Amino acid sequence: xxxxxxxxxxxxxxxxxxxxxxxxxxxxxxxxxxxxxxxxxxxxxxxxxxxxxxxxxxxxxxxxxxxxxxxxxxxxxxxxxxxxxxxxxxxxxxxxxxxxxxxxxxxxxxxxxxxxxxxxxxxxxxxxxxxxxxxxxxxxxxxxxxxxxxxxxxxxxxxxxxxxxxxxxxxxxxxxxxxxxxxxxxxxxxxxxxxxxxxxxxxxxxxxxxxxxxxxxxxxxxxxxxxxxxxxxxxxxxxxxxxxx
Numbered sequence: 001x002x003x004x005x006x007x008x009x010x011x012x013x014x015x016x017x018x019x020x021x022x023x024x025x026x027x028x029x030x031x032x033x034x035x036x037x038x039x040x041x042x043x044x045x046x047x048x049x050x051x052x053x054x055x056x057x058x059x060x061x062x063x064x065x066x067x068x069x070x071x072x073x074x075x076x077x078x079x080x081x082x083x084x085x086x087x088x089x090x091x092x093x094x095x096x097x098x099x100x101x102x103x104x105x106x107x108x109x110x111x112x113x114x115x116x117x118x119x120x121x122x123x124x125x126x127x128x129x130x131x132x133x134x135x136x137x138x139x140x141x142x143x144x145x146x147x148x149x150x151x152x153x154x155x156x157x158x159x160x161x162x163x164x165x166x167x168x169x170x171x172x173x174x175x176x177x178x179x180x181x182x183x184x185x186x187x188x189x190x191x192x193x194x195x196x197x198x199x200x201x202x203x204x205x206x207x208x209x210x211x212x213x214x215x216x217x218x219x220x221x222x223x224x225x226x227x228x229x230x231x232x233x234x235x236x237x238x239x240x241x242x243x244x245x
Contacts, residue, residue, distance in 0.1 A: 032045075195221040
């Protein structure tokens with residue numbers, strides 16, 4: 001088994017308008033941000049609720065509350081907030097990103113693909129946007145389309161480790177193992193997600209039935225994360241094959 005990587009966004013820290021009529025909403029919004037940073041998530045929701053009650057059109061507050069819900073794995077609530085944030089501000093790219101990502105999490109892939117297509121059409125200069133679009137295409141087994149999206153992402157950010165890893169996974173699915181290996185090794189040089197990449201390289205060698213080399217790679221992954229179920233599963237597969245030989 002192999003891993004793909006998903007992208008994440010941080011909570012907004014911008015303040016809202018400071019005119020008199022919106023001061024209370026702004027204060028409540030900033031209190032919500034502070035509570036989020038302190039990991040007091042339910043308190044942060046309370047303050048975002050207060051800010052929205054004072055100022056109904058407040059996309060930043062809906063967005064940040066959506067991030068809290070996402071953190072709490074309340075994905076339906078997060079989806080509602082990200083949808084509201086983007087409806088209130090059609091130029092709010094992070095809200096549309098999170099909307100598509102949450103639909104992906106909820107396994108509503110057709111809807112997610114519609115929103116991610118809108119994302120890359122309206123905001124084409126972001127590697128993260130193209131990577132998300134590629135990830136959703138991959139989950140719909142649109143292998144060639146996902147490859148194009150990952151190429152677009154890497155043209156914008158040639159050092160995006162997440163994109164390299166996920167494109168490598170697509171090469172594996174297409175049984176283009178040499179290209180998968182090349183992409184994973186390119187990602188490995190960036191110094192991030194090394195255990196994950198070692199596991200993926202191990203899986204390439206399992207596909208090739210190069211058991212000794214597969215063992216070396218998966219051992220490196222397990223040295224970092226010995227309880228990871230995917231790494232353990234690959235290790236058990238290698239061990240089982242070794243016993244049969």
